[in-house]
Amino acid sequence: MGTAIGRTRSDSLIEVRRLREGDAGAMRELRREALEREPASFGESVAEFLQLSSNAIAERLGESSNENFIFGAFDAGSLIGMAGFFREQREKRRHKGTVWGVYVTTRYRGQGVARAIMSALLEAVRELPGLACVYLTVTSSNAAARKLYRRLGFRGFGIEPRALAVNGEFFDEEHMVLFTDPARGGV
Ligand SMILES: CC(C)(COP(=O)(O)OP(=O)(O)OC[C@H]1O[C@@H](n2cnc3c(N)ncnc32)[C@H](O)[C@@H]1OP(=O)(O)O)[C@@H](O)C(=O)NCCC(=O)NCCS
DSSP states (O other): OOOEEEEOTTOOEEEEEEOOGGGHHHHHHHHHHHHHHOGGGOSSOHHHHHTSOHHHHHHHHHTOBTTEEEEEEEETTEEEEEEEEEEOOSGGGTTEEEEEEEEEOGGGTTSSHHHHHHHHHHHHHHTSTTOOEEEEEEETTOHHHHHHHHHTTOEEEEEEEEEEEETTEEEEEEEEEEESOGGGOOO
């Protein structure tokens, strides 16, 4: 899985690539920031995530494969955004994969960084033989993320009421899917 280069609207170059073992510290910081700042956007709590040491994250990143990986966006070597993907492994479910953990640090938002990460991720995923559907969930009130995914071709197929409970408040989630084999028809 190669490196992709994207360009922000302010015309600076960003590198988008799969995270490796050596990115564990930066990934841990960015994920912690995401969970702290946007608790209603993610299913994992900060406390749950912090149980994972940098070493455990490094080990997982070292074990990444074409079917289970995190893509990161870098500006001058700093990790500024990320998105994860995993493919189902059971025989009857191997046509499906899930995107998770999409996040861009505040300062870099609105410049096409998430689009660059997601485009690179989807390009990589389209190379997987037999992979036909990419799923994700997004908090219904998250207009920015819902628009991003729609622009990339995802379609909603259901709302899960009260999918998340954050500090006593419930949040609905929209389930979305992208068919990566459009010849067989889209949602
Ligand atoms: C959602 C998020 C990842 C978007 O990242 P970003 O780098 O700012 O997005 P981009 O600049 O690449 O925008 C891509 C598209 O997303 C949509 N979008 C992004 N920000 C938006 C906003 N504030 N309002 C409306 N649409 C928005 C637009 O369709 C945009 O394309 P367009 O400008 O050509 O219409 C970012 O806001 C974020 O990290 N939010 C907090 C975490 C989160 O909600 N993650 C998603 C969990 S499912």
